Amino acid sequence: MKLNDFTLGVLLLAGAIAIFLSATQFSAIPGQAYGAATMPKTIALLTFGLGLYMTGRSVAAGARRPAVVIADWARSPASVIGLVVSLALIVFYILFSDLIGFVPTAVFVMAALMLTLRVKPITAILVSIVAAVIVQQAFGRLLLVPLPRNAFLGFLW
Structure with missing residues (x-):
């Protein structure tokens, strides 16, 4: 799927506004000139600038292209199945992790x-096991991110 510059610019503007408004809810760190909202607000402002540039350039060019063009590969049943399975697996992880x-x-x-x-x-099983353990070690041990634990496998880490 391809979006024209105007459509993508409008989406960037909307996303930037949403990120900025969400970041305003972050609490400040006492005694600091910056806090948790600094980076999201900076990203939002840069994204807003890019959105303005893309929509402005598209309007100035005056090109009339379809807002959305679906690529040939996206029309195949295998691609649709892959998309549906990917989304279902994300929901599965959220619900059961x-x-x-x-x-x-x-x-x-x-x-x-x-x-x-x-x-x-x-190959799928071996790579999945190795990748899951590496990610768990990297995030759980090195970065100290609290990942969900299983009572049976908790002794490993």
């Missing part, structure tokens, strides 16, 4: 997605 734990849920999600994309089963 706290109950099952990060590692088993991530292994299932990655393996299911790779199998949907026709990766060999052995």
Whole structure:
């Protein structure tokens, strides 16, 4: 799917406004000149500027192109199935990761997605296991991000 510059610019403007308004709700850090809202607001302002540039350039050029053009690959049933499976797996992770734990849920999600994309089963399972453990170690141990744990596998980390 391709969006013309005007449509994409309008979407960037709307996203920038939403990010900026959301960032205004972040609390300030006492005694600091900047706080949690500094980076989101900066990104929002840069995104807003890009959106203005894209819509302005599109209006000045006066080119009349369709707002949305669907690419040929997006019309295939396999692509639609891949999209639906991807979205379903994201919902599955959101709903069940706290109950099952990060590692088993991530292994299932990655393996299911790779199998949907026709990766060999052995490769999909091995890569899923290795990737889930690496991500868990990187985020859980190095970056200290609290990932959902499984009571059975909690002893590993």
